[in-house]
Amino acid sequence: MIRTQVAIIGAGPAGLAAAVELAQEQVDVLLIDEQEKPGGQLVKQIHKFFGSHKHYAGIRGIEIADQLFSEAKALGVKILANTAAYGLFGNRQIGIHKPHTYELGIVEADRIILATGASENPLWFPGWTLPGVMGAGAFQTMINVHRVLPGKKVVIVGSGNVGLIVAFQALQAGADVLMICEALPWVGGYEVHAAKVQRQGVPICLRTTIERALGQEGVEKIVLIRLDEHGKPIPGSAREIEADTVCISVGLSPLAELAWMAGCQFCYIDAMGGWIPVHDAWMKTTAENIWVAGDVAGIEEASTAIEEGRLAALGVALSLGVMREETAIDRRKEVTERLTELRMGPFGETRRIAKDPLCSL
C-alpha cells in the first residue's frame, strides 16, 4: 500500500495545477494518471491559447503541460503514470491498476482530489460503429500525439471549439477536410477558430447533419441531410459524399464515476455537460475527504481547469491545517476573480450563472 497526504487522480491541467499549489505548501502529493505522459488533454493541444497573459495566452497547450509538470516535479510531486484509478474504497483508499504490468494496488490518502476530466459524447446514426467514425479528440490524439493520420477525407460533425480546432489541425496534418456540419443554425465555437478554417476553404454547413455512414469494413461514404427550422430532416435533401473519416464533436461529459462511487451528491446542469458533483467554493464535494477540479466538475476549458485545481488545492491545504484561514481566503479571492474573468462573454456567462449558485452553498 502506498501512503500519501494528498492523492490527485488525473494529471491534466486541473490535477497538475492542484499538485503545484499543494507542493508549494510542503504537502506530500501523489498524482495518479492513466496515460504515459502527464498533461491530460493538453498534450494534444498544439494551438496557441488566447485571452490574457494570466491565462497562458499565446502559449500552446503542449507547452503549458510541460511547464506545469516541470514545476510539479521540481517541487517534489510524485507521479504514478500508466496507472488507472479504478475505484474508491471508503473515502481514503484508491484502487489502482497498472494495465501494462497487470499490477494491482491501493493508495491511501488523507485527502483526494478528483481531476478525472471528461469523455467525448458519441452520436448515434446508422453506421456509427464503422471504423473511421471516431471522436474528434481521438483524431486529434492520433495526429498530434502519435503522428499517424486516421484518414484522408474527413468530415467533422459539430462546430464547437473542438470541431473547429480539430478541423484546422487535420489540415495541418495533411488531411483533406471536406466540411464541418452543424445541426444548429449557428456556429457553436469561437468566431476566431471558425474564421481560420473557413479561410482554408473548409465549408461550415449549418442546419446539416450526418444521416448515416456507409461502408463494408470502414467508412466509405456518408449521407448528409439538411434540417428545417424545427431540427427535422428535410425530405429529399440527402446528399452522398465520399469520405473515409467522420469526427464526432458533439460535446463532452464529465468523467465522474469515482465521485459517484464516493457517494457524492450530484446535480444536473445542462450547460456544464450533465451530471456534476455538487461542490462548494473550495471545490469540496459533499463526500468526506473528496474534492473535484476541472471538467469532472463541469465541462469548461483548460484555463478554468487550472484555476479550479488551484481552488481545490487551497481547500485541501486549509483542511489539512497547513495554511492559515486568512491566507486561504485571500488566495481564493484572487483565483475566483481570475475565474470570473474567464467566465465572461457569451460562452462563459452561461457557465458562470450555472456554477455560481453551487459555489455559494
Add this chain to the structure above:
Amino acid sequence: MRIMDHPVLGPMTPRREVEFFFEGRKMKGMEGEPIAAALMAMGIRVLRRSKWYGQPRGIFCAIGLCTDCMVVVDRVPNVRSCATPLREGMDIRMQLTSDGMRTLR
C-alpha cells in the same frame, strides 16, 4: 500513414523500429507507440469484430476509455490497443468475440 513532418510539431522524433505480427503477418512499428497507432500507420482500420453480428470495429476514443479497439495480444484478450505500448515480437490478433474465446481454440 505517418505524419513525418508537421508545420507546428516539426519532424517526427525517430524511435526504434520493431517487428510485430498482426493476424500472423509480419509488420513494423515504433517501439512504445500504442498498438493502434502502429496498425493505423500500416493502414489497418478493423481491430475487432462485434460479438453477435461480426461487425467491424476500430478506434473510437483513442485514450483507453471506450474499449472499442480491443485486440488479443500474445493470447491475452481485451487489450486496449490505443493504450498499450507496442513491444518487439508482439503477436496481435483481431478480437472476434468480446470475451476473447478465440484464444481457447
